[in-house]
Amino acid sequence: xxxxxxxxxHFNDKNGRALIKALLLGLFALNRNVKAQDVxxxxxxxxxxxxxxxxxxxxxxxxxxxxxxxxxxSQPFQWEALTLRPxxxxxxxxxxxxxxxxxxxxxxxIQQISPGALLEMxxxxxxxxxxxxxxxxxxxLQNTFGQTFKLMGGTAYNDWxxxxxxxxxxxxxxxxxxxxxxxxxxxxTVVNAAYTMNSKMSLDLAVNQNFVSADQFSSxxxxxxxxxxxxxxxxxxxxxxxxxxxxxxxDASPDMAFEQLQGRVNWRATDKISFQLxxxxxxxxxxxxxxxxxxxxxxxxxxxxxxxxxxxxxLTGERVVSASYLQSSQVTENTGVSADLNQGxxxxxxxxxxxxxxxxxxxxxxxxxxSSVASRKDDYDYLNAQLSCAxxxxxxxxxxxxxxxxxxxxxxxxxxxxQVGFSIGYRY
Numbered sequence: 304x305x306x307x308x309x310x311x312x313h314f315n316d317k318n319g320r321a322l323i324k325a326l327l328l329g330l331f332a333l334n335r336n337v338k339a340q341d342v343x344x345x346x347x348x349x350x351x352x353x354x355x356x357x358x359x360x361x362x363x364x365x366x367x368x369x370x371x372x373x374x375x376x377s378q379p380f381q382w383e384a385l386t387l388r389p390x391x392x393x394x395x396x397x398x399x400x401x402x403x404x405x406x407x408x409x410x411x412x413i414q415q416i417s418p419g420a421l422l423e424m425x426x427x428x429x430x431x432x433x434x435x436x437x438x439x440x441x442x443x444l445q446n447t448f449g450q451t452f453k454l455m456g457g458t459a460y461n462d463w464x465x466x467x468x469x470x471x472x473x474x475x476x477x478x479x480x481x482x483x484x485x486x487x488x489x490x491x492t493v494v495n496a497a498y499t500m501n502s503k504m505s506l507d508l509a510v511n512q513n514f515v516s517a518d519q520f521s522s523x524x525x526x527x528x529x530x531x532x533x534x535x536x537x538x539x540x541x542x543x544x545x546x547x548x549x550x551x552x553x554d555a556s557p558d559m560a561f562e563q564l565q566g567r568v569n570w571r572a573t574d575k576i577s578f579q580l581x582x583x584x585x586x587x588x589x590x591x592x593x594x595x596x597x598x599x600x601x602x603x604x605x606x607x608x609x610x611x612x613x614x615x616x617x618l619t620g621e622r623v624v625s626a627s628y629l630q631s632s633q634v635t636e637n638t639g640v641s642a643d644l645n646q647g648x649x650x651x652x653x654x655x656x657x658x659x660x661x662x663x664x665x666x667x668x669x670x671x672x673x674s675s676v677a678s679r680k681d682d683y684d685y686l687n688a689q690l691s692c693a694x695x696x697x698x699x700x701x702x703x704x705x706x707x708x709x710x711x712x713x714x715x716x717x718x719x720x721x722q723v724g725f726s727i728g729y730r731y
Contacts, residue, residue: 305329318708320368333681335450340479340661344705344722347417349431349453350390350730355463357457364539364568367577367607368615374730380731386423388731390433393417395675396703396724403443405484411441413724428456430517437476439638444484447475452462466495479634479683479709480627481520482716487628492513507531508542517628523553529563542726547583551626557591559634563601582605597666599624613647627665633678636664651693680712698729 346632351358380387392415399410419433432452439446450473458465468491475486492512495578499505508530516522527549535541548562567585574580583678589597601622608616613622622638648654684707703726708719 316668325385340663340709341480341685342477342718342720343398343413344394344396344687345702346394346417346435346722347392347726348730349419349451350388350431351428352421352455353425353727354427354429354455354457357459357466360409362580365571365577365579367571367575367609384425388419388421388423389418391418391730391731392726392728394724394726396722398720398722400483400526400718400720401441401444402477402479403441404719405533407443408718408720409441409443411439413440413674414438426678427458428454430454435474444477445475447486448472452492462499464497466493468493471511479681479718481517482718486518486522488516501532503535505533505535507533515626515628521633522627523550523628524552525551527561529565532566533567535593541569543567543581543702545583545635553626559587559589559608561587561624563586565601575610576606576608578604578606582622589622594667597624597634615643633667634640636666637643640727653691654694655689655691656687658684660684679716681716682710684708697731698727700727703723 306639353624378386380389391394394415395411395412396664397412401411403409415435415437417433417435419431422430422432430452435449437447437449451471453468453470455466455468457464459465470489470491472487472489477483478485478487488515494510496508497505498508509528511525511527512526512528514522515525520718522688527547529545529547531543531545533541535542541565545567546566547565548560551559551561553559561586563583565581567581568578568579568720569580580602582600582604585599585601587597587599601621601624602620603623604620606618610616618640620640621641624636626632627633627635639650639659639661641657643655643657646654646656661681661683663681663683667678685705686707687703687705689701689703691699694700703724704720705722706720707722709717
């Protein structure tokens with residue numbers, strides 16, 4: 304009978320340590336999707352929310368770019384086991400070509416204020432909350448209050464590592480998909496477990512629940528799972544096979560079910576470059592409506608390259624299929640590629656250049672996928688340039704310019720938008 308070994312014991316073994324890091328790459332991440340088609344310059348990501356007890360496991364041999372540890376250097380607001388880390392943010396921009404509604408593009412200034420904060424509750428739980436006030440100068444767009452929060456927890460026990468997260472987002476902004484200002488609400492629950500079988504093999508198990516609704520449009524509820532059997536060839540090379548599936552319940556429309564079979568390879572070729580790829584096939588069934596099964600390739604590929612200490616280059620390609628809230632009984636086939644260059648200039652000055660392209664098809668259950676006819680096709684691209692400067696150790700001020708364009712086969716949905724502005728933020 305195999306003797307039980309504590310995860311920490313595996314972590315002290317070189318192969319076991321690399322294996323644990325590899326299988327925990329996505330333990331606390333929500334479903335990865337192609338970068339959203341944004342009309343507005345997106346707000347920055349929230350700080351790392353991984354509970355401190357599991358941050359050592361989350362570190363990955365596959366990550367070329369070193370994680371930013373700034374936020375853990377101080378504890379400004381602490382009471383017993385509770386630590387509060389504020390991350391306030393302000394952004395001002397001017398933009399044209401903003402979609403107020405179909406066939407109506409406007410110019411406006413936009414101010415966004417977000418006094419967010421991360422609460423650490425001991426070493427196993429975190430709660431991040433970010434309210435966002437958005438103010439438009441053009442009265443054809445409504446001023447809004449939005450908010451996001453995410454609760455995360457996790458622990459390690461013997462050969463298992465467990466994680467759970469609950470997220471909520473309430474936002475209202477111009478949407479490429481709807482060509483109007485649209486309020487969206489999303490609830491996402493993820494339960495993960497990772498099991499180390501031996502120094503070479505492991506399991507990743509995950510269950511996801513995702514509820515999405517949009518005012519005046521459709522809504523859906525999705526339950527899914529994707530589970531992986533991993534094998535470690537060398538400390539910096541591992542592969543896996545994954546199987547999964549899910550069910551989409553759409554309001555007032557036919558439901559959908561889908562199954563996936565995927566493979567995955569993670570390879571840290573050198574200290575300066577890594578490759579991460581997973582892909583396979585999805586078979587999606589429309590449970591009524593007359594359409595045949597929709598069989599699609601799905602994939603997610605990332606290359607990280609750091610030729611010099613102050614130079615970071617990443618390239619990502621993805622293809623995902625998901626339910627759409629634009630119209631009942633509809634899915635989106637989204638294929639995209641994006642690239643990012645982050646270059647340190649002098650002292651605390653950084654230049655970030657990013658861009659991407661997406662091809663989006665909207666497929667209805669009332670149109671046979673075998674006929675290769677989509678109800679709508681969009682070609683979307685964007686280019687963003689940002690110059691940022693760090694101040695007072697944890698502060699960042701930035702100026703940016705973005706151009707984004709969408710060429711849609713459906714009248715009233717195409718646009719070209721130019722945006723320029725600045726932002727300032729501070730993180731403990």
